[in-house]
Amino acid sequence: MTYTLIDGKKVSADIKNEISQKVAERKAQGRKIPHLAIILVGDDGASQTYVDNKVKSCKSVGFHYTMMRFADTISEEKLLKHIDHVNNDDDVDGFIVQLPLPPHISVDRVTEKIRSDKDVDGFTNHNFGSIISKNPLLMPATPFGVMELLRRYNIETEGKHAVVVGASRIAGAPLSMMLTEQGRATVTICHKFTKDLGSYTRSADILLVAVGKPGLITADMVKEGAVVIDIGTTRVEGPQYPKGWAIQGDVDFKAVAPKTSYITPTPGGVGPMTIASLLLNTLRATELQHP
């Protein structure tokens, strides 16, 4: 079967163009330019590359941005105080705290400290819950990007069986809710306690995988003609890669792609869409706070 490659890089470039135009309009009208702040704790190599990509994207659409860097020895109390400061800084429209955090800091306490109307990652309980409201506030960036890919490729979800592998609160869990609420799909959620994963994935019309285990999804686990969305991003190191490392998804792309109707590559699929969604959320946060 011939399949269509879902080009997240291209779609995210289109979205960035749309955002640039809106920023130019706001500028011409003398309205506030969106300002994103990024809080980075420690010096994890992968986090550094993701954050660099986010900064580059801010520059390319004309947003203001601030990088806030802390040593991984910072206490939770100090970090929470800092978040409160950013919450109250009227010039910052949205901000994110890059994950992972050092083990002595509670991700839950940090996330809940973020003002929900500045939570452009869409990680707070408020924004998680608002997915099922008529008027969501800020949607979790990665699943929002996935839904946008499905929409822009006219992939029908209504009444389809969507199988989501992975139930994390930043990807799998909110994505399942969006597929149900906005996509009108019949959704099955699989996770690390699921027995015989293949028996579920093989019945998927749309298979969405957000685990972080390269090679998890093999060709025998995919139905002929299925749509496959690979959300996993794992940094694999090795001397065979030009940079010393490479980003890998959860799907064995080479073997799986010929069985699909549509599939996302990694890199170049969902990753760039996460960043596009972050920018869209920052623009929305600005429109809400400084109309």
Ligand SMILES: Nc1nc(=O)c2c([nH]1)NC[C@@H]1CN(c3ccc(C(=O)N[C@@H](CCC(=O)O)C(=O)O)cc3)C=[N+]21
């Ligand atoms: N608070 C927080 N928010 C996040 O959104 C967040 C986070 N923490 N921690 C880590 C994960 C991971 N993540 C990615 C974003 C972009 C790419 C991306 O742009 N990937 C490119 C390739 C990147 C490259 O090659 O360097 C691609 O897939 O084509 C990947 C992964 C956001 N995350």
